[in-house]
Amino acid sequence: MVNHFCHGYDRLANHYHLLEKMMFGERLKDARTVLLDAIPTCESALVLGDGNGQLLEALLTSQTTCQITSVDQSERMLELQQKRLADHPSRKNVTWLHRDAKTWNGSDQKFDLVVAAFFLDCFTRQELAAHLPDWINALRPGGHFYFVDFQEPERGWKRLRGKLYLTLMHQFFRWQTDLPNRRLVNMTEILDQFDLHLLRSKNMHHDLICARLYRNLAEDRSRDGQ
Numbered sequence: 001m002v003n004h005f006c007h008g009y010d011r012l013a014n015h016y017h018l019l020e021k022m023m024f025g026e027r028l029k030d031a032r033t034v035l036l037d038a039i040p041t042c043e044s045a046l047v048l049g050d051g052n053g054q055l056l057e058a059l060l061t062s063q064t065t066c067q068i069t070s071v072d073q074s075e076r077m078l079e080l081q082q083k084r085l086a087d088h089p090s091r092k093n094v095t096w097l098h099r100d101a102k103t104w105n106g107s108d109q110k111f112d113l114v115v116a117a118f119f120l121d122c123f124t125r126q127e128l129a130a131h132l133p134d135w136i137n138a139l140r141p142g143g144h145f146y147f148v149d150f151q152e153p154e155r156g157w158k159r160l161r162g163k164l165y166l167t168l169m170h171q172f173f174r175w176q177t178d179l180p181n182r183r184l185v186n187m188t189e190i191l192d193q194f195d196l197h198l199l200r201s202k203n204m205h206h207d208l209i210c211a212r213l214y215r216n217l218a219e220d221r222s223r224d225g226q
């Protein structure tokens with residue numbers, strides 16, 4: 001079911017870490033984990049498209065009792081995640097799902113935490129309009145959404161530099177992974193449409209990367225009878 005469209009990331013998986021290091025050094029690694037400490041203790045988490053599992057490993061270490069479901073459409077990426085966590089003391093807390101996240105049904109299980117790092121930028125605006133609501137709906141009321149991704153810096157030399165990086169990356173990923181999106185979607189604009197409250201936000205790498213922690217407001221609304 002998944003195979004016809006996951007060749008790209010399967011092909012890229014073995015070199016992903018090296019490519020990341022060459023292009024960004026430690027910056028993506030730092031960005032992935034920068035707000036992890038701000039996430040309260042969670043019993044359950046859904047991690048979307050975690051690739052070779054760098055954030056998954058950090059999450060498992062910081063949330064020792066959390067049951068984590070890691071979904072990725074690339075079989076090879078999931079193998080790398082399993083290899084990375086082979087000796088991790090909390091490895092049994094992870095369930096791996098080889099699945100296209102676009103088939104996720106938001107009315108299924110609810111999680112305390114949903115994590116999307118460098119994942120939402122794989123999708124077009126139309127795809128996000130269709131599927132992001134399901135991913136956000138996977139949050140229980142009052143749950144947390146942890147988002148890390150690229151963004152277009154707002155102005156000046158940072159913007160020019162950012163656009164250059166983003167153009168190069170999009171062309172590379174389109175060539176390697178057959179992803180349909182041609183440009184970065186403005187995620188702030190899109191996430192602002194959800195019932196989410198921004199708790200923490202951090203811009204990094206000259207504003208090219210942002211990390212954000214949101215809280216799902218549904219609980220507060222239902223408690224207030226709104």
Ligand SMILES: C[S@@+](CC[C@H](N)C(=O)[O-])C[C@H]1O[C@@H](n2cnc3c(N)ncnc32)[C@H](O)[C@@H]1O
Nearest residue numbers: 009049050051072073074077100101117118122
């Ligand atoms: C750009 S990589 C990011 C990996 C990782 N989160 C990181 O921080 O480096 C995108 C990941 O999302 C996965 N992915 C892309 N589209 C997907 C989809 N529709 N369903 C599930 N996983 C998907 C890819 O296989 C890949 O592992």
